[in-house]
Amino acid sequence: MESFSDLPEDILVKIMSWLPPESLFRFKCVQKLWYILITSLVIKNDPFFVAKHLRNSNKKTSIFFRCIKDEKKLQEGFLNIYKNDGNNSSSDVLSYAIKYFKPQSRKYYDSFPKGYDDIDKVYKVVKISGYWFDDLTAQVYTLGINDSWREIKMREGTDDCDLFCDKTVCCKGVSYWLLFNVHTFEVIIYSFDMHDEEFRTIPLPDKFQTSSRGYVLDWDTSLTELNESLALFYHPKDKYGTVSPIEMWIMYESSEGHKFWCKHLSIDPVGGIYKIPILFWKSDELLMMENKKGLVSCNILTKRVRRLHNRKLSTFISFGYVKEFGFS
């Protein structure tokens, strides 16, 4: 009687494309063939495997985070959220796992969102770095093509800018950042096209433009992604005083390429307490942070709030959206 061991390698690869990273890494121990196969698929970031895995892994969301763990140590890791779909939607179970990295065992670019250049069929990673009074610099890494970062020229006028937060969002082959001017505190959205490798600036919703100065946003403002569109969480300025809802805006693009913003929803404070929205890990489930420590998932449609993490072990600093493979 035949068994799975007789399956040809290409089918085995297809099976592996449905496995979560932890299973894949565990199965490297099964035998030499599996070790070689998984290593070549995963470590070398085989673009077709990664693309397929990306499509297949919609039941789990991996979110990269930085936090301060016990003894004030800076730690990085992945928060994996699983949704086990039962036969009816009421029986769905939410579970999560936090995996911390060993800092030395991780490739540097894993924590950056990868963008897919659909025309050249390659994955690229872009990072912008630079601190106060240092000029910002941008570098690109093309996975599997060259093993080094290439410097990319930024647009003129960014000399006085700094990163608003270190969260990058990547959707439909374009990466986005929030930059701010260190003198005027004006905020702009800066984008990078993975294919033509050009930087561009994108205006914020008209509503945010004050008459005297440009866009001045609250520090909890952040970019995110929803259904492959760029989205912005906007915190009205008086939130500490009057408790007004956080707004979420989505950028749409017309068929002529014209970009426009629409207000998508308002997020009321849950139980009168502000929770900072982080990102949508599923189309209707929003991950939110409470007091920099607790994590909750809030369903936008049913308003159901589920607590994910409330141990006082770590203080979360930042989150990045990592749908794709990223691992040690």
Place this chain on the structure above:
Amino acid sequence: MSSSSTTTTTTRLLMLKASDGVTFEVEEAVATKLGAINNMVEEEGSEDLICLPNVNGKFLGMVLEWCKKHANNNTNSDKGNDEVNKWWDKEFVMDLDQNTLYHLLMAADYLSGTELVDLLTEKVASMIRGKKVEEIRETFKIKSDFLPGQEEEIRKKNSWAFE
């Protein structure tokens, strides 16, 4: 059972002959959900009998049953069909044992039934996802061929995956 009906006069019927001689009469629209058959129909044209020496009748029957369901569900073009297909796919793979899964996968792959291969590989993955290394070896009937110490080294490097 033949489901002849007067409304399908425009639908061409194909005869598919499996390795053990069993034949199936299938509507062209159903059979061409399989990439391999679609190619044969397009390239070779008028041939109505297609011999498939690599697939046995039992599994060809199952593959065609899947094609038929998907072809039927796709003709009524409303949005609920995705849900119907998903539900039906779940039923289809629910109780498959390893031997059947193996032969179905080989048949679907040979016939280039991409969607069916996706469904079946996902099923296999769901069966092995949470398993221990030893259990995988048992399921796949394979033995470790690492040198002494090598396996421990890999385990140590990937310790997070074993928690």
